[in-house]
Amino acid sequence: MILSKRPVGMPSEDTWTMQEAEIPSLKEGEFLIQNHYISLDPAMRGWMNDTKSYIPPVAIGDVMRAGSIGTVIKSNNHPKFKEGDVLTGWGGVQQYDVSQGENYYQVDTKLAPMPTYIGTLGMPGMTAYFGILEVGKIKEGDTVLVSGAAGAVGSIVGQIAKIKGCRVVGIAGGPDKCTYLTEELGFDGAIDYKNENIHSGIKQHCPKGIDVYFDNVGGDILDAALARLRMHARVVICGAISQYNNTTAIKGPSNYLSLLVNRATMQGMVVLDYAKKYGEGAMQMGQWMMQGKLKTREDVYEGIENFYPTFQRLFTGEKKGKLVLKVIEE
């Protein structure tokens, strides 16, 4: 799937072009991997803008960037990976990738199924783990509010905060997602931003205010959270999905002076900075999963030709948990 033009606002079907190509022959030290699953994440929208960011934009004409998991089907003397190895990496929105192995890691599918390795044990899980622990600096007894709470990152953030003894409130769209948070994931409260007033919801569920707000959405929800910070609160800026498809200027948080009043901190994070510690995060989260403390849910769609309608679900919210596309040619 080739990025064919830079979208303004919400991408449309012709933002990408499906292109078939011959699999190139392997040079010495290269391998060919067949992608089984690719990861669909809100961050992809940002990679399509031609602006300075934490990672270069995807060039027009290049394969759309995406996290992936697949199996090595041929290796031309690659020093680390051989046929049959299952690797996760940046395979892109395509069915095969030829690589020298940069940023590919081998995983063990006996321990967890493939989609989990690009979800809870992949970027979204690492983002949640390091974001809430190292940037949010949660402590037992904290009131933690998380937006996008039923999503790939938010659902893990909230569960980790519960494991660490926090009171956890999630914000999500629709009664089903809210029930999922409280009934299945053990959140202490959930606010349905599509059907409830966000201000009164936060007031009701966080009567003493918020110690840590983990923001995936930006916009009015960020402002509402800022209005209820406690002293020395931490606001983790992980994403701003409500703003990614804006055609006008991003809405800045009008209530940012709450940071002053409450001596609070707002800090941005990018998961790539924690790459050296992914192993630690995966080990800990794998353990929690085996103990039944951390639940993970992937919503898997099929067919690379369905990339665009599946991608759209990131922004409409019509998905349950981590969004994954099965692309393997069968």
Place this chain on the structure above:
Amino acid sequence: MILSKRPVGMPSEDTWTMQEAEIPSLKEGEFLIQNHYISLDPAMRGWMNDTKSYIPPVAIGDVMRAGSIGTVIKSNNHPKFKEGDVLTGWGGVQQYDVSQGENYYQVDTKLAPMPTYIGTLGMPGMTAYFGILEVGKIKEGDTVLVSGAAGAVGSIVGQIAKIKGCRVVGIAGGPDKCTYLTEELGFDGAIDYKNENIHSGIKQHCPKGIDVYFDNVGGDILDAALARLRMHARVVICGAISQYNNTTAIKGPSNYLSLLVNRATMQGMVVLDYAKKYGEGAMQMGQWMMQGKLKTREDVYEGIENFYPTFQRLFTGEKKGKLVLKVIEE
């Protein structure tokens, strides 16, 4: 000077009422202090709003809150302070105050003149000292940008950053203030926001970007600074003078996602939190002043009846350095 009503937008002359009253007789343990000077600060505007903040609002009918310095002229067995002692504290916009001594501290006018004790050695100086060192966490070689740079806080922030080996750029209004920054205070650069494009000014003077931005003003200048942050930058939110008299919602920083891209931190501060360490700050700044490394400038106006036109200068910028009103009855 009594707060007679809550202003909407910029206060007007009838926001306050001048009122004469008999000096009450002193109870056991009280003293009477004659105010010589009062401190005029942007924060006063915030204290007039009936909203939750870091300090309760001034009540309608109460004396307007202000920092002050004066001389004890009568003491009815106060355990610490006696006639002739010079004290600084929250004496308010009035000529005399009766107190039991809470938040009054004795100072030595042989070491520095009275206005300096409510300027560089008072709240503005402490705000600068703890703000740039403890919140800004400057290190040698950092590029430091400060707004309101010719003001009571900003001028000290910039000089401390110079002492600590940083490259310092100030933003101020008008060529006189900019010349003052570079010629007299040793700033490496100055941007005149009234006559220059702020974006190109920052680009020119901070070609490698900003490590620490100390914000006194908010609004468009905050947004321009956010757009040029370096990795792991720190933004100190000290004030937002451009927004204090807004009658519409505060302008939030549209570029706040720069915090994410640059893994940067935006943190609010209130000087009152550092009260236990004021002694340390005053000692260090006093030493720098004696060594000629830290210059201080107060702009002193006279007469309590001139409170309102002097207060206005905070927002018009028609002042040079720390704004002080001499109120002593002579």
